[in-house]
Amino acid sequence: DTEVTQTPKHLVMGMTNKKSLKCEQHMGHRAMYWYKQKAKKPPELMFVYSYEKLSINESVPSRFSPECPNSSLLNLHLHALQPEDSALYLCASSQVLGQPGAEQFFGPGTRLTVL
């Protein structure tokens, strides 16, 4: 199984809502990532988890809160978002951190719209 799954596919939320994005992989990968991608732009790294511990936070606002409950799951909790946070949120995984050329496996993303 070389698949990363993400739920939901689409999410519409108001600025006062709290929601969560979920990501799952069963490839035994120990590095997992959240990227944000705006339309016609490249993915931008947000967070990196290595062995279920937060390794990198790319100065992301606190209204985004990541969580890695176990080695297969990655969540992104959303609270008090702004309309400019509307984007495609991509989850990815790789075997481990620290392998510069290692393939990252991306999920299909959650398309988030903040009203």
Add this chain to the structure above:
Amino acid sequence: GQSLEQPSEVTAVEGAIVQINCTYQTSGFYGLSWYQQHDGGAPTFLSYNALDGLEETGRFSSFLSRSDSYGYLLLQELQMKDSASYFCAVPTSGNTPLVFGKGTRLSVIA
């Protein structure tokens, strides 16, 4: 920091060959990756070059020149399904996470 430059759009005819260039400026260089992303889809890994030279994988090849801070992706025998965005990317500080170029949108026409 890292910056990568690639053309924003390329159009090519079905069956032809197209080359997508990428120049980079990085503080420390470990290698250059290429990813493909169809509209509405997930990025998928195409190749990684750590050393100078050409790497071939089927219809796709990737080239790197470390001395010129330059690489390219070569797509041969273009098919309509190759219409997608192509991103070059480098690891952040030698780690696995990626910094992507702005992407090249390839349109294959009949």
